[in-house]
Structures are given as C-alpha cells and as structure tokens.
Amino acid sequence: MDSHSEMYTYARELCQRGVTVIPLLIGTEHLVWYHVRIRSEMQAFPEFRSESLNNRVLGAFGALGNPASFHSPTVRELRRLVHGRAHELVRNLTRYEGTPINMEQLFDRLSWRQPQARFVESWHRDESESALAGDRIFGGWINLSRQMQQFVCFPGSHVDAKDDPGRGFAKIPKGEHACLDSQARTIDVNPGEWIVFDQTIAHKVSDGARFYFEPAMRLYVGFRLTKSDRALHAEEMDRVFADQACPRLPSGQRPPLYSAMHASVHLKKTIRWCADNVKDIGPAFETKQKNANKKRKRAGSEGGREMYKIARRFMPSLRDLGLPLYEEYNQAERSMYAPTRIRVLSE
Numbered sequence: 001m002d003s004h005s006e007m008y009t010y011a012r013e014l015c016q017r018g019v020t021v022i023p024l025l026i027g028t029e030h031l032v033w034y035h036v037r038i039r040s041e042m043q044a045f046p047e048f049r050s051e052s053l054n055n056r057v058l059g060a061f062g063a064l065g066n067p068a069s070f071h072s073p074t075v076r077e078l079r080r081l082v083h084g085r086a087h088e089l090v091r092n093l094t095r096y097e098g099t100p101i102n103m104e105q106l107f108d109r110l111s112w113r114q115p116q117a118r119f120v121e122s123w124h125r126d127e128s129e130s131a132l133a134g135d136r137i138f139g140g141w142i143n144l145s146r147q148m149q150q151f152v153c154f155p156g157s158h159v160d161a162k163d164d165p166g167r168g169f170a171k172i173p174k175g176e177h178a179c180l181d182s183q184a185r186t187i188d189v190n191p192g193e194w195i196v197f198d199q200t201i202a203h204k205v206s207d208g209a210r211f212y213f214e215p216a217m218r219l220y221v222g223f224r225l226t227k228s229d230r231a232l233h234a235e236e237m238d239r240v241f242a243d244q245a246c247p248r249l250p251s252g253q254r255p256p257l258y259s260a261m262h263a264s265v266h267l268k269k270t271i272r273w274c275a276d277n278v279k280d281i282g283p284a285f286e287t288k289q290k291n292a293n294k295k296r297k298r299a300g301s302e303g304g305r306e307m308y309k310i311a312r313r314f315m316p317s318l319r320d321l322g323l324p325l326y327e328e329y330n331q332a333e334r335s336m337y338a339p340t341r342i343r344v345l346s347e
C-alpha cells in the first residue's frame with residue numbers, strides 16, 4: 001500500500017469512525033530525537049526557578065500553561081511536521097467527501113503527566129465556543145513517550161453532534177454512561193503515533209495510574225475545517241506571534257498554570273508551589289472573607305482580607321514577562337494558523 005492510499009484509509013476511518021491513528025515519528029531514533037530535545041527545552045523554560053520537569057504546572061492533567069511551552073523551537077518544529085501530514089489527511093478527506101475546504105491548525109498544549117497522576121474525566125465531547133456552524137474541529141495528540149498511551153471513545157458517535165459545534169466542554173448525562181460504556185473502545189496510541197479524532201466524538205479519560213511507569217509526554221494537536229477564511233481566534237493571533245503569548249485553546253479557554261480549584265480550596269499549597277517554582281510572583285493578591293476558608297478565618301486575617309503573593313493563573317507573554325523571545329515567526333509558519341484552501345484531490 002503506498003502512502004497516498006494509506007492516508008486515504010486514515011481519512012475514511014476518520015469520517016466513518018470519528019477517530020484514526022497515524023504513524024508520524026517513524027522509528028525509535030526519530031521519536032527519541034524529539035523526546036530528548038523537548039525535555040531539554042522544558043528544563044530550560046525561562047519562567048521557572050528550577051529544571052525539574054515535574055513542576056511545570058499544577059494539577060494531575062499535566063498540560064502546560066507557560067508561554068515558552070507553546071513557542072519553544074522543537075514544539076514548533078513538530079507542529080510544522082504534523083501540519084504537512086494534516087494537509088495530506090485533509091486532501092484525502094476532500095477526495096472522500098468531494099468538497100474543498102479550508103484548514104487551519106489550532107494551537108494546543110504540550111503535556112507532561114506524572115505516572116502517579118490520577119486524572120479522570122467522565123464521558124463528554126470536546127467543543128469550541130468560537131466555532132461557526134458547519135465547522136469541524138479535530139483534536140488529538142502525538143505520543144512523545146516511549147510507552148503506549150490510550151484513548152477511550154465510542155467510535156461513530158461523532159455523527160450526531162457534527163452540525164452543532166456547541167459551546168465549551170459538553171458533559172454527557174450520567175444516564176447515558178452505561179450505554180456508552182458498553183460501546184466503548186480503547187484505542188492504542190503507540191510511541192511516535194498521532195491520534196486524530198473529531199472533537200464531537202463521545203470519549204472519556206480513565207485513571208492511568210496503574211498503567212504508566214514513566215511520565216507521559218504528548219503534544220496536543222488541533223485542526224479546524226471551515227468555510228470561513230478567518231482564524232478561529234483571529235483577534236489575538238498577531239499578539240500571540242509578536243509577543244509569544246499563551247494562545248487560546250481550541251475550546252476557547254486560556255491555558256492555566258493552576259486550576260480555579262487550586263486557587264480556592266488548595267490556596268496555601270498553591271501559594272507555596274508558586275513561590276518555589278515560578279519566577280513571576282505577584283503582584284500582591286487580595287481575597288475577601290466570603291471566599292476565604294474557615295481555617296484562614298480562624299487565623300485571624302484582618303478585616304476578613306488577606307494579602308499574599310501568587311503567580312498569575314494565566315501567565316503573561318514572554319515579552320510581558322521581560323524574557324527573551326524564541327525565533328520570530330515567519331509568514332510561512334504564521335500561515336499554518338490561518339484557514340488555507342485545500343483543493344479536492346482527484347483520483
């Protein structure tokens with residue numbers, strides 16, 4: 001089977017089942033080359049105090065929220081590589097479906113998940129608050145670890161939601177879980193492979209704690225197919241490139257350094273973590289008594305208000321942090337993040 005017909009098979013599978021897995025980094029050397037380079041760039045991220053990879057973000061999910069993680073050289077190189085394959089995939093989709101379309105890549109996060117992390121998400125569909133009617137958005141990731149990763153979904157369940165991109169993160173009601181569990185399939189994503197799924201496919205995240213023996217590294221990858229010629233988050237793209245800022249995620253959310261839960265229920269732990277790990281602490285943050293927990297009230301905070309220093313939950317750009325920027329984005333690289341016409345591939 002040649003690579004042309006092979007990609008056609010992946011495109012057809014993506015249409016019919018809503019999910020496919022494509023080899024991207026072929027051979028151990030290719031994978032290790034990216035793995036080692038991204039690790040060393042992560043160690044050198046300028047926003048942090050230490051080189052420890054385990055302190056790059058707070059929370060079990062492990063997806064990073066610092067600007068360097070979006071703009072460091074090897075991450076960008078990997079996005080260029082996957083863009084070429086995505087272009088090929090979408091050309092084959094047009095051949096399967098017979099209609100031309102515009103394609104843009106969507107910025108998404110680099111992730112470093114601890115083996116002991118207990119991260120669970122019940123059945124849901126990923127959705128984009130900025131998507132237009134008729135847009136199709138594909139999510140997925142590249143497995144950059146030496147160990148297999150997995151995706152649990154109900155193949156074919158993407159069809160119902162296709163014409164309704166919805167808003168944000170759509171949980172599926174509990175009453176439907178038993179039915180979905182009976183239809184669930186676990187998709188293996190081997191080291192170096194790229195899993196692509198229609199974001200409207202029903203999927204869940206099971207606890208990986210018993211499975212992983214080392215941190216799981218992945219680069220999340222998003223693509224949008226649209227009739228529009230305006231990028232999904234067009235209003236902020238110039239600033240993202242020029243200042244090397246954290247971009248909005250495909251969902252429309254901003255990537256946090258720690259969750260809202262950390263900033264409320266686990267505030268003290270979060271303050272300590274920020275002080276130990278993040279260079280940009282402050283300005284002083286003020287909270288009101290109605291938001292303070294009982295323990296802090298007992299500690300006798302004056303007038304129900306406390307002052308403390310903490311890193312910002314949504315980190316400023318590298319430029320705003322006064323840190324050196326990585327290589328400037330040229331026009332070719334910028335154009336990957338704007339809708340580009342994909343011609344129908346003829347037989």
Ligand SMILES: [Fe+2]
Nearest residue numbers: 124125126203
């Ligand atoms: Fe999801």
